[in-house]
Amino acid sequence: MYIFAKMNFQMAKKVSISDIAECLGVSKTLVSLVINGKAEQYGINAQTKKRVLDKVEELNYRPNLLAQGFRTGKTNTIGVIVSDIANRFYSRIARKIEDLAWKNGYSVVICSTDENVDKELQQIKLLQERKVDGLIISSSQLDAEFFNTLNDAHFPHVLIDRRFENMTSSSVVIDNQSGAQMAVNHLISQGYRKIGMISITPQHISSIRERVHGFYQAMELAELEVNPLWNIDVPFDNMENEIRNSLQQLHSQHNLPEAFFTLNNNLTSTCLMQLRELSVKIPSDVALIGFDDVLYFDFTNPSITAIEQPVDLISEQAFNLLLKQIKKNDVTKEERSICLPISINIRESTIKR
Amino acid sequence: MYIFAKMNFQMAKKVSISDIAECLGVSKTLVSLVINGKAEQYGINAQTKKRVLDKVEELNYRPNLLAQGFRTGKTNTIGVIVSDIANRFYSRIARKIEDLAWKNGYSVVICSTDENVDKELQQIKLLQERKVDGLIISSSQLDAEFFNTLNDAHFPHVLIDRRFENMTSSSVVIDNQSGAQMAVNHLISQGYRKIGMISITPQHISSIRERVHGFYQAMELAELEVNPLWNIDVPFDNMENEIRNSLQQLHSQHNLPEAFFTLNNNLTSTCLMQLRELSVKIPSDVALIGFDDVLYFDFTNPSITAIEQPVDLISEQAFNLLLKQIKKNDVTKEERSICLPISINIRESTIKR
């Protein structure tokens, strides 16, 4: 089956275009043109073309993509920057992007930032130096100005999941505010009144901020009071401990709310785990609803109600936008800024029995 | 904070080493040497050095990594090939590798193969053409001969999770057979006798084969009969349906075993889901133990007993082996073949009440 492939590797010495040219007594130009499928266009004799292609096969020529990229400025590579590729949300996004990239002849370089500005900046820089053709990024801490500058420089890029006000760059996000409202309204419809929220720092991440905003708005519309003690805000890198501590404290003071709204899948998991450790019953003691659904929320005990994001769609739209930029097709201002709808998956964790 | 960075991007025109040289009236060589920290080594005047570095700063010179890689043959990039980056096991592996790579100045290109030989071959080829410095790969369908050839060609690479007999390449795997035996023995110790197994095709994947082997061995040692009807084997790309069908059939025939051993985390999740749909009680009707532990098995209903793989360790060892190859440090035959121990996390799904 792959005997052919094996041979490929064996002879991995290094055959260049010049070698082929020399072998056949023709010019490098000729060989290059044939290899790049420009034979017809340049009126190259069909027989000569065949001779070249045969030789390419025979010597198992393999292009040096570095040389090619260096010369042409195109690398057929795109960068993907997210906070953590091990987070299920991002790994699914990355996977989908990878698939689309593969189908379109692109490779993907993936970087995790851990929500760290410096790392994010360094990574963008590095990817640029590597001359990636474009970038799909879920930015932690940069801002509109930064990306506008990038945009002015015509560096193809699309922001996902998070974006900034007054940004001219392309972006694909979801309707976080509606999602949060939907979550809170669902809780309210189930009769919960004392509602807490578990969110994550840095709060200026747009998705988080919008969810927070949606939460407050829904609470206000329902004329419910927001109790600051029930709003637990934890840092990205010490989530577990801080959630544990806060919940323990509230629990020992018999001051837990009736329900918690958690702002991402990690927070939801962690919260679930910690509530269990405290033997707090869900949903009878405290209900739980999370932003961002994950396969296994369906079979946890109890199963967890969550706002679902259209992961595949996000990736598709982002990739398409990026490709358009790379191919220099222009995109109207409206098309550049995509906001996708969310949905809710209602499960046991919010259903009063 | 990142005003400096912003400026960097603004002037993203393209400043080359020649520009700097010209600007200062010195040679490209000089500039290159200074930039590469070889000033002292080449006895370059300290003042001249400073002038160069200042200019580099002033013009915001950024190296063209393609040109550099093209010239030197080193790209400071490694490839990671796995079957599916969205699978939690691999996304964790990838994340850890990425971290290690970052600390060592490498970037990571990630590829998913979907257990498809052709795709895998194409990806290896592509990564080679891109001149990655090395490869960490969980190979689906290639064989010892292939990798030996790669090894003979001195292309740095490390296999993880799966390996082949008589392979000279480096590899980091876990003790699958012991893991499987441990799983089966645990079931037996809990009093289960009728034990089934859910595995995945292609079966020649070494990790799967070894797990299967461990299963049979443990059964044999315990003098238990293996019922072929309880051995469900499903293809990678139609897992869910096939598991559903098989379980439904067994269920309708009242012929379910007392326990199932599932060979990877996806199979475990799917099996759990389907058993639930059939309203089969775990563990009272059927117990469940899985190979490869995942965070959430701890809070599913019931929580699931699983064999845990030392994910971080696998990544670390693999990366170290790769780095040694890249740096041309030699590694003894023994060091090249690493097998890590596994452990078991016992939870509700296998505890008879």
Add this chain to the structure above:
DNA sequence: TCGATTTCCTAAATCGTTTTAGATTTTTGT
């Protein structure tokens, strides 16, 4: 048969960096 066309091909420049092999200038010792 001869100029114009068409057909087919190529020399050489170029991308940005590293590195080899040596050149130039300064300093030193006597």
Add this chain to the structure above:
DNA sequence: ACAAAAATCTAAAACGATTTAGGAAATCGA
């Protein structure tokens, strides 16, 4: 003051591809 040694620096080649601008040979039309 002059050769040798030391201190600084540089020209040019090389990596492997693409592309520009054009050249040689064959064919055509009259």
